[in-house]
Amino acid sequence: MSEVYATRRTRLRDRCHAGGSAAALISRPANVRYLAGAAPRGAVLLLGEREDLLVCAGPPDERPAEGRPDESLRLHTLPGPGGGFLAIAAADLATAQGADSLAVEEHHLTVARHRAIGSVAPELRLADLGTAVEQLRVVKDEEEISCLRIGAEIADQALGELLESILVGRTERHLALELERRLVDHGADGPAFPTSVATGANSGRRGHRPTDRRVEEGDFLSVCLGATYRGYRCEIGRTFVIGTSPADWQIELYDLVFAAQRAGREMLAPGTAYREVDRAARQVLDSAGHGPGLPALIGHGVGLEIDEDPQLGPTAMGKLDACVPVTVEPGVHLPGRGGVRIDDTLVVRPEADGGPELLTITTKELLAL
Amino acid sequence: MSEVYATRRTRLRDRCHAGGSAAALISRPANVRYLAGAAPRGAVLLLGEREDLLVCAGPPDERPAEGRPDESLRLHTLPGPGGGFLAIAAADLATAQGADSLAVEEHHLTVARHRAIGSVAPELRLADLGTAVEQLRVVKDEEEISCLRIGAEIADQALGELLESILVGRTERHLALELERRLVDHGADGPAFPTSVATGANSGRRGHRPTDRRVEEGDFLSVCLGATYRGYRCEIGRTFVIGTSPADWQIELYDLVFAAQRAGREMLAPGTAYREVDRAARQVLDSAGHGPGLPALIGHGVGLEIDEDPQLGPTAMGKLDACVPVTVEPGVHLPGRGGVRIDDTLVVRPEADGGPELLTITTKELLAL
Incomplete structure (x- = not known):
C-alpha cells in the first residue's frame, strides 16, 4: 500500500x-x-x-x-x-x-x-x-473503488433490514438512528453523512433532517443513507410508499423521477460532459413542469468526502473519466404533499467493460410496504 | 428571545x-x-x-x-x-x-x-x-446555562441507564452506540462529541475512540459522553471497575484522580486564574509521579462548542468569571494497564450563591459493576 x-x-x-x-x-x-x-x-x-x-x-x-x-x-x-x-x-x-x-x-x-x-x-x-x-x-484506483463497493453493500444491507421491520407509527428520527446503528453493526466506520428519513409531506426533500413525525399509512417514505468504509463514503436514496395501494399521483411522480434518474445513469460514460448528465435527468423533470423547484445538481463525485468533484450541474465544466464514482440523485418535492428521491452511487466504466457499475443495488421498483 | x-x-x-x-x-x-x-x-x-x-x-x-x-x-x-x-x-x-x-x-x-x-x-x-x-x-446567560443543565441531565440519565445493564462481554463500540441512542431518546439534539468508551488497557485515555475490545471482569471502564441540547454541549466522564473486588492499584489510582479532580473543582470561583485551577489538580497527580504523561489541559470552557475558552492549562492567561461553564477532567493512563478519568461540567458561581454549580451529578464513588 x-x-x-x-x-x-x-x-x-x-x-x-x-x-x-x-x-x-x-x-x-x-x-x-x-x-x-x-x-x-x-x-x-x-x-x-x-x-x-x-x-x-x-x-x-x-x-x-x-x-x-x-x-x-x-x-x-x-x-x-x-x-x-x-x-x-x-x-x-x-x-x-x-x-x-x-x-x-x-x-x-x-x-x-x-x-x-x-x-x-x-x-x-x-x-x-x-x-x-x-x-x-477524482479518478479512483481499484482499491478505492473496492472500499466504496463494500460501503455500498453495507448501506444496502442496513436499508434491506429496515424494510423488513414495521414502519408505521415510528418516527423519522428513530428510523434514522436505527439505520445508523445497522451501518456500524455491518462494519461501517460510521455513517457517511447524517442519515435522512423523510415521510409524508417531508418526503422527497433533499437533505431533510429527521423530525419526530411518525410514518403513516399512505405516506411516501424517502430514505437517504451511506456508509463510510476505510474513509470512503457512498450514498443511496430510495422512496417507498406505505400501505398497499399507492395513489395515482404517487405512482405518476415515482415513475417520472425513476425515468429521470435512469436517463442520468445512462449518460455515465467516459467522455460525457458533466453538464450532459445533469441535462439528461433534468429535462425529464423539466418537461413535466417540475423545473423551477429542482436542486442545483443532479449528482456529484464521492470518495474520501461525501460531496467532491465532479459536480454534475448545468454550469459544470469538464468530462467524465473512467473510474470516477458519482451519485445520480434527482428528486421532486411537492410542498405540502411530499415527493420522491432516487439516489445511486455508480462508477463510470467504458462500454467495453459493461458500462456504469452500479454500487447500490437495492431495487428501484416502487415498493409498497 | x-x-x-x-x-x-x-x-x-x-x-x-x-x-x-x-x-x-x-x-x-x-x-x-x-x-x-x-x-x-x-x-x-x-x-x-x-x-x-x-x-x-x-x-x-x-x-x-x-x-x-x-x-x-x-x-x-x-x-x-x-x-x-x-x-x-x-x-x-x-x-x-x-x-x-x-x-x-x-x-x-x-x-x-x-x-x-x-x-x-x-x-x-x-x-x-x-x-x-x-x-x-465565555460568560453565559441563565438561558444558556439552562440549556447546558438540561443537556447534563440527559447525559446523566443515559449513563445511569447503561450502568443498570449487563456490561461484561459487550464491546466498547456497542456501548458507545447505545449511549448515543439513549441521549437522543431522552431529547438531546445528538451527542456533543463522539462518545468515548474505553475498557481494560484502553481505560483512562483521553478521547479514546471505541474499539471492538470487550468488557472483561477486573477491567477499569471509563466513559466520556455529552449531550447537545439546543446547540449547547456539555460533558461527563466517569470510571468504573468491573467485578466485585477492585485491585489495590485500581483503588489507589481512583482515589488519586478523584482527589485531583476535587482539587480542581474547589478552585472554581470568580477571580481565580485559569492556571491556578490547572495547577491545583495537576500537582496532586504530579506529586504522585504522574506528571510527565498528563494532558495539556485540566479542563476547558463549554457552550455552543464542546471545547471553547477558557482553556484551563498551565500557560493560560486570564481569570474565571461568574457564569462561566467549564469542565474539570484530570485523568491518568498507565500504558498497558489502563487508568482513570473523572470529568464534570460545572458553572462558576460566587461563594454567596453557593459556589460552583455541578451540572453532571452522577456519583463519583468508585462503583464496582
Whole structure:
C-alpha cells in the first residue's frame, strides 16, 4: 500500500514543481489522508525538498477506520494541542530543508494561519496549491473503488433490514438512528453523512433532517443513507410508499423521477460532459413542469468526502473519466404533499467493460410496504 | 428571545466601531448562531451600517435543534450552493450599505475567500475581528446555562441507564452506540462529541475512540459522553471497575484522580486564574509521579462548542468569571494497564450563591459493576 501513497505524492510534487514551488503544505484533512494514508486530528503534510513529513500533535489514532500513516513517511510529532501551530511548524521544517517557496491550500488554510506562516518564515514565498489534490482524487484506483463497493453493500444491507421491520407509527428520527446503528453493526466506520428519513409531506426533500413525525399509512417514505468504509463514503436514496395501494399521483411522480434518474445513469460514460448528465435527468423533470423547484445538481463525485468533484450541474465544466464514482440523485418535492428521491452511487466504466457499475443495488421498483 | 441576539450584536458592533471597522462579517458557525439564533449551513452574518443580514443559501432548517433565526434580522437568501459565495455576497451587501471597512474572522475565513472578497470589493478595507465573538461567548446567560443543565441531565440519565445493564462481554463500540441512542431518546439534539468508551488497557485515555475490545471482569471502564441540547454541549466522564473486588492499584489510582479532580473543582470561583485551577489538580497527580504523561489541559470552557475558552492549562492567561461553564477532567493512563478519568461540567458561581454549580451529578464513588 505504501507505494500508492508515495506515487500520489510524486504526482503532486511534479505539479508543484511545474507551478514553481519547491515544497507544498497540505492541510485539508481528506487531502492529507489521500496522500499520507491517514489524517490524525489537525495533522498537516509537508512535501519537502528532501523528505515528506506528516506533522501531528500526538501519536496517530490506531483504529483501522482512521487509516494508517504510510510507513515511508516520517512522522513529526509535536506535543500540545494542534491547530495553526502544526502548519507553522511545517513551514519551519520546509525552510530547514532549504525550500524558498511553499504552495499552500488557500481554499482551506485560514487567513490567520497564512499570516502566521508568513511572519515565522518571512523568507518563504507562499504560493497557492489550489485544488491540485482534489483534482488528483477524482479518478479512483481499484482499491478505492473496492472500499466504496463494500460501503455500498453495507448501506444496502442496513436499508434491506429496515424494510423488513414495521414502519408505521415510528418516527423519522428513530428510523434514522436505527439505520445508523445497522451501518456500524455491518462494519461501517460510521455513517457517511447524517442519515435522512423523510415521510409524508417531508418526503422527497433533499437533505431533510429527521423530525419526530411518525410514518403513516399512505405516506411516501424517502430514505437517504451511506456508509463510510476505510474513509470512503457512498450514498443511496430510495422512496417507498406505505400501505398497499399507492395513489395515482404517487405512482405518476415515482415513475417520472425513476425515468429521470435512469436517463442520468445512462449518460455515465467516459467522455460525457458533466453538464450532459445533469441535462439528461433534468429535462425529464423539466418537461413535466417540475423545473423551477429542482436542486442545483443532479449528482456529484464521492470518495474520501461525501460531496467532491465532479459536480454534475448545468454550469459544470469538464468530462467524465473512467473510474470516477458519482451519485445520480434527482428528486421532486411537492410542498405540502411530499415527493420522491432516487439516489445511486455508480462508477463510470467504458462500454467495453459493461458500462456504469452500479454500487447500490437495492431495487428501484416502487415498493409498497 | 429576539432581544438577546440584538443585544449581543450591539455589544459586538461597539467593539467593532472601537476597533475602527464600520461593519463585520461573521463566518464561524458557532459565532453566527450565537449572534443570529441559528446558523444555517454555510450562512454568514453581516453586521452592517444600516442593518444586520443573515446571508444563507436556501431557507433555514426548521428543526428546533437548529435554532431559529432571530426575527429582528433580515434573511438574505441566495440560490445555489453556499461556501465562499456567501461571504462574497455579504461583502457586497456591506458596500451597498456604505461601509468602507469590514472586520472579518481571520482565524476562520480561508485565504481564498479573503482574497475573493478583496477582488470583488476592492474599496473595502479588510480588518481582523479576531476572537471578539468567542470572548463574548465565555460568560453565559441563565438561558444558556439552562440549556447546558438540561443537556447534563440527559447525559446523566443515559449513563445511569447503561450502568443498570449487563456490561461484561459487550464491546466498547456497542456501548458507545447505545449511549448515543439513549441521549437522543431522552431529547438531546445528538451527542456533543463522539462518545468515548474505553475498557481494560484502553481505560483512562483521553478521547479514546471505541474499539471492538470487550468488557472483561477486573477491567477499569471509563466513559466520556455529552449531550447537545439546543446547540449547547456539555460533558461527563466517569470510571468504573468491573467485578466485585477492585485491585489495590485500581483503588489507589481512583482515589488519586478523584482527589485531583476535587482539587480542581474547589478552585472554581470568580477571580481565580485559569492556571491556578490547572495547577491545583495537576500537582496532586504530579506529586504522585504522574506528571510527565498528563494532558495539556485540566479542563476547558463549554457552550455552543464542546471545547471553547477558557482553556484551563498551565500557560493560560486570564481569570474565571461568574457564569462561566467549564469542565474539570484530570485523568491518568498507565500504558498497558489502563487508568482513570473523572470529568464534570460545572458553572462558576460566587461563594454567596453557593459556589460552583455541578451540572453532571452522577456519583463519583468508585462503583464496582
